[in-house]
Amino acid sequence: MTNSVVVRATNLGQSFGETVIFKGVSLEVHRGEIFVILGGSGSGKSTLLRQLIGLLPPTEGEIEVLGWAIPRERTRVLSSIGVLFQSGALFGSMTLLENVMLPLEMHTDLPPSARAQLALVKLRLVGLGEAADLMPSEVSGGMAKRAAMARALALDPPLLFLDEPSAGLDPITSAELDQLILNLRRDLGLTFVVVTHELASILAIGDRCLMLDGKAHGVIAEGNPKELQAHSDHPVVRAFFHREVR
């Protein structure tokens, strides 16, 4: 793995019994880029993400994340990446601040006051400094997503995986979240792997994308989203980017 490649997957496949989700999927994500995995519902993009973060062992193929093989060195990978789940997955019994402090408490020797201060910095980086003491149930969906992003950033991982970050958000909040992702990339030099089917988000943040299709059981397109939108002749890609009904 060259120094600039942070995620490499080779010939990945996933089947559940007789059902093939996808096969022959290969990808490389480079340091500092925002790589989008897109596709329609049931195309296997969330399954691919679960494979990449080590939650689902692939039925075939190999994965390396930050130079470590998945699933063999899954623990090292999981302690070195940040993951934003579709629901946010904040712990309902903790305040937003406590949610962000949790990884620091588990993985560092920081004294409690330092953990609180560092967690507050993360919350302020995502614009939630004043909501630190609120419970997840007291904040909006967009705020919960940003808080979950702050938690994913707690240990300053160089690589973040985001599963449907815009799901359930209104267009304005979704655009704000896109801007936050771009700001974090600019300010902290992070690399993002984003799974989404939100066209506006894909075009706003994606440097490169990989498109999965459920019927083709694999990758049908790869490249810059705007270029794919402008030039792709593939009927599924055109239907996706131009909202055409096939």
Add this chain to the structure above:
Amino acid sequence: MWGEAKAKDAQAHMKVAEPDPGTVRLVFSGRLDAVGVGKIWLPTVAAAERAHERKLELDLSAVEVCDTAGATLLAAAEAAYGKAAEVLGASSETWEFLKRVRGVLPPPGASPLVRGRKKPEEKGFARAAAAAVLGVAFLGEVATALINLHRRLRMLRPGDLLRLADTAGVQALPLTILVGFLLGVILAFQGSLPMRQFGAELFVADLVTVAVLRELGAVLAAVILAGRTGSAFAAEVGTMKINQELDALVTMGLDAATFLVLPRLIAVIIVMPAITLVLDVSALIGMLVAMRGFGFPFTAIINEALRFASVRDLLGGLFKGSCFGLAIAAIGCQSGLTVGKGPRAVGEAATRAVVGGIVAILVLDGIFALIFYQLGI
């Protein structure tokens, strides 16, 4: 490779130097990241605080990596110092992080942590009063639903009623039989010890029969119902509320009290006498088995049991059981309908349903004892 470098030397180091009497220099080295700065955080802040009257320099020339955790440490040192320190040897990347962190933290000397609001929790009397108001409102809703039931009969779906009766009643039978049988055996054994001293061991049959039919059968059946069904009602209705299913009901023009609460109350009123009866019979069988073990003939035990107990005892117990069931189901549904937000709230609602149900059983039992005493029953 990022991970390999991090694993090699995860620690950061800090030394205090005094290049001249008026200057304190904190010399950092290694990795100033979340994993590395833990050990040097407190010494750094303390050294910065001690430098109060002198010039403070933060020397980062030997730092390999500095991310937001490292930048936050530097900002914390400045906060402890009371003003901005002079930063030496920082890379352009570290400067960016420091600028970013300084941008979101209050300036040195200001209050370090500005927290958001925390909603004060209601305590003591206010909480009890709020719960009482909710309880009364719930009873009002149920009463209204009952009054209007003839116009909303379609909302009472027989399938739901059968499912609820099956869950609350049929599926509770194995546990009820086990508890009842063991209750009878235990009471017979415990009762026989003092009775034996007076040669009145046979009268254990009277004691157990009356105690079970009048009191223990109904109470224990109700406790089983509170543990199984009351909590299940609270969790089911609470989850429906969290999933906005109750809102969906309202938007479809359906009334939650009629659609969700009444079927549960009716199902429990129907099954509770049956559960109580099954528990009574199981307890008497348990007592019979124990008494046979003591050597008494079968007919003697039956005759003795029937001599003292009456049908009135049995019916009184069954009636009490129905009332207990009604209270348990109502408390379970009310706990579910007033659930807060989040998965913890569902757990709290279930707990509230069980605790409230058991307290209600005992309070109602006390009231029944008083009434039955006054009526001479």
